[in-house]
Ligand SMILES: NC(=O)C1=CN([C@@H]2O[C@H](COP(=O)(O)OP(=O)(O)OC[C@H]3O[C@@H](n4cnc5c(N)ncnc54)[C@H](OP(=O)(O)O)[C@@H]3O)[C@@H](O)[C@H]2O)C=CC1
């Protein structure tokens with residue numbers, strides 16, 4: 001992506017699990033530079049290295065160690081072209097609103113604005129065209145240059161990649177049943193207590209199932225011709241069951257799909273649709289777009305989180321075990337990296353797309 005401009009970026013919630021992933025990804029970004037870091041009053045005033053319990057496998061980048069963490073007030077982020085938000089949802093609503101009304105674009109991971117009618121909920125390898133609602137949102141909020149684009153719940157992000165490939169390249173989808181096996185990093189830090197998760201599976205993640213069931217329809221839906229509203233995908237029902245499993249990173253999902261066709265599509269057509277799936281971010285040459293959006297694993301026992309979560313540097317989805325479903329039409333297992341395509345990586349690619357589409361002038 002030829003880019004003659006360096007973007008100065010801020011990270012809100014920089015000390016958390018998603019915030020740390022932002023720091024790792026941004027430290028190697030070709031044209032985004034970390035300008036300011038924000039977190040709670042507990043962290044404000046401390047150097048980043050002192051405020052943060054660093055949990056990434058990569059070393060903390062030297063460039064951030066001495067940055068003073070600030071409280072999340074827009075006045076502390078004056079020199080930023082945009083901010084990424086990895087804020088806890090209990091505070092994200094008010095803080096993100098303050099930034100966007102101060103004219104600073106926000107790329108958020110939090111759930112607060114995902115289903116708002118004027119907010120694009122964008123998984124960048126799936127529905128980047130939903131950003132066309134940004135101008136309408138700016139008018140609704142009276143926010144000048146400011147706007148908010150959210151990414152989805154981390155489990156939703158992997159699911160919609162598979163469903164989009166099937167829905168657009170094979171046949172319209174009617175019903176989906178999905179069972180997730182979600183990594184502990186999805187719960188942030190310190191997250192789930194070790195006595196709850198070791199030698200165990202927890203068959204409940206608060207609020208997760210209704211989020212997955214609702215977000216899919218918005219993401220796979222369309223924008224109306226005047227780019228002022230989303231029309232959700234009609235008549236597609238999703239039933240989700242979400243489990244927490246003792247895996248550090250990478251959400252696995254067992255999916256069954258029924259198409260709105262009399263005769264089931266062939267397994268070859270389904271595999272071809274996955275393999276040949278491409279997205280706008282690839283065509284626009286965005287640096288964080290994966291080379292291959294979906295990898296199809298041919299081995300009988302893949303995908304596995306430890307072996308497959310870093311496919312495409314965490315921006316690809318791996319799908320395996322594609323087979324006929326005796327109840328619906330087809331079933332398969334997919335894997336998505338929950339803090340990369342499921343969180344920070346998606347936000348960064350959303351910002352690259354917004355730049356390419358001239359929303360960050
Ligand atoms: N983990 C994942 O896989 C995914 C997470 N998300 C969403 O991303 C967001 C971040 O998640 P995650 O990183 O896991 O959470 P963490 O709990 O690890 O981090 C939360 C961050 O929010 C900050 N924070 C908490 N309270 C305040 C406050 N009052 N004012 C300002 N900052 C505050 C914390 O700062 P401090 O350290 O100072 O307390 C920390 O930086 C959440 O909304 C989550 O739902 C979305 C998709 C995937």
Ligand SMILES: N[C@@H](CC(=O)OP(=O)(O)O)C(=O)O
Nearest residue numbers: 109110111153154182186187
């Ligand atoms: N709840 C997800 C992560 C997350 O925070 O999702 P959301 O942003 O939709 O609350 C998980 O536990 O894996």
